[in-house]
C-alpha cells in the first residue's frame with residue numbers, strides 16, 4: 001500500500017504577515033504569496049502550512065480570530081485566497097490552513113453574545129466562573145503570555161478563562177452546540193478544497209473537571225491533554241475528516257511521547273501527526289521561564305529527538321521542525337550564526353530533512369535567516385515579548401540591558417522579521433516600512449543573493465529535498481542512532497527494505513575523524529566543498545549510501 005501523501009512530502013510554513021507584501025501597506029498578504037508561487041515550487045515542497053489569515057483584531061497576530069470564515073482585509077479577499085489555493089494546487093502543492101479552536105477573539109460574535117448575560121444562548125460556549133470567595137479569580141492559573149488566566153467581566157460579575165491573552169477567551173468544548181458549529185465551519189473549509197489543518201494547541205481543548213472555585217490550583221499545565229481530548233478529536237475526525245485524505249497536524253505542547261504515539265497511531269489515528277516541544281524547550285532554565293536560558297547542547301538535542309524517532313515506532317508519525325513563528329531562528333539556536341552560518345544552516349537543514357517524519361521548513365530557514373538584535377524594546381511587536389519585558393524589568397527588576405539580552409535570544413519576533421527577498425530597501429519584502437523592521441543583515445543574506453551563489457543554503461536545500469524525494473530510505477526508513485556518546489558527531493542510519501543511508505553531522509567547529517566503516521561509504525551529498533573521506537570538517541553534514 002502506498003503511504004499517504006503527507007508522509008512523503010516536505011512542508012513549508014508561511015507566516016503570512018511576514019512573507020511578502022504586494023500592496024505596499026507594510027503587511028504581507030495573499031497576493032504577495034501568489035507572487036512567490038514559482039519560488040515555492042522551485043524548492044520541491046509538497047505542502048504549505050499557512051498561518052492564520054482570518055479576520056482578527058491582531059492582538060496575537062491572527063491567532064485571535066473574530067471570524068473563522070472571513071479573510072482579514074490586510075491579507076486580501078476571498079478571491080485572493082482562491083487564487084492562492086489554485087496556484088498552489090496547479091504546482092502540485094497542498095494547502096494546509098491553521099485552525100485556532102481552543103480560543104477565539106473576544107471580538108468574535110460568539111463571545112460578544114456570550115458575555116451579554118448569564119442566560120445568553122452562547123454563555124456556555126466559553127468558560128465562565130464566579131469569583132472566588134475573596135472576589136478574586138477562580139483559581140491561580142497564569143496565562144501563557146503572563147498575568148492571571150482569568151479576566152473579570154463586570155457585565156455579569158463573572159470571570160472568563162483565557163490561557164493566552166485576555167483577548168483570546170477559551171472556547172468550551174463541552175458545549176455540543178459549539179462543537180457542532182465548529183465542525184460545520186471546518187467542513188465548509190474542506191468543501192473549499194483545502195488539504196488539511198494545523199491545529200493550534202489542540203491538546204488544551206479539554207479542561208480538567210472541577211475547574212474554578214479553587215479547583216485545579218497549581219499550574220495551567222493541568223489543562224494539557226485533558227480528560228475528554230480523545231473523545232473530541234475522535235468526534236472531529238468522524239464529523240469532518242471521514243472519507244477524506246486530508247491531513248491533521250496537532251500542535252501539542254506538553255504531550256508526552258506515549259500519548260503522541262497513541263494519538264497518531266495509523267491503525268486508529270486521532271491526528272495524523274503532532275508537534276512536540278521537547279527539543280525547543282531544552283534551553284529553558286527549568287522552573288524559571290523561557291527567558292532564562294541554559295546552553296543548547298547537541299547531545300541533549302540528539303537524545304531528545306532520538307527518543308522521539310524510536311518512540312513513535314512502529315505506528316506513530318513525527319512532525320519535524322527546528323523553528324517556527326514562535327521560536328528563535330534555528331541557525332542562531334542550534335548552529336553558529338557567525339563564522340559558520342552557511343555550514344551550520346545547511347547542517348541543520350540536513351538533520352531536518354533526513355529524520356523520519358514530515359519535515360516543516362520555516363520560511364527563511366532555507367536562506368539561513370538568523371535572529372535579530374533590535375536596539376530597543378520599541379522595535380519589538382509580539383504580545384508575549386512585550387508582556388515579558390514588563391515582567392522582567394518591573395517584577396523581576398532587571399536592568400534594561402539584561403532584559404534586552406534575554407528578549408533578543410528568545411523573542412518570537414526573531415522568526416517574524418520580514419522574509420529577506422533581496423538587498424533592496426525593506427529586504428524586498430515591501431515598498432513601505434514593514435510592520436516589524438527587517439533584520440539588518442538582509443543586505444548580505446537574501447533570496448536574490450542565494451540564487452546567485454551555487455554554494456548557498458538555498459541551493460543546498462533544493463538538492464537535499466530532491467535527494468530525500470528520490471531516496472525511499474529517507475522517508476520510510478527506520479532511524480537508528482549509531483553512537484549515543486560522541487560529544488560532537490551525530491551519526492545515524494535510516495534503513496528500509498529499499499536500502500540504507502547514513503547521516504553524519506559534525507556539530508562542532510573542529511575537524512572530526514569519521515568512523516572507518518562510514519568513511520568507505522559513497523557520499524550522496526555534503527555541505528562541504530572538499531570533503532575528505534575519513535574526516536568531517538567543521539559543521540560538515542554528509543549523507544552516505546545508499547547501501
Ligand code: TEU
Nearest residue numbers: 060063100144164200201253290326384
Ligand atoms: O502556540 C502555542 C504555544 O504554546 C505558544 O504559546 C508557545 O509555546 C509560546 O509562543 C512560546 O513561548 C500557538 C501559536 O503557535 C502561537 O503563535 C499563538 O500565540 C498561541 O498558540 C495562541 O494561539
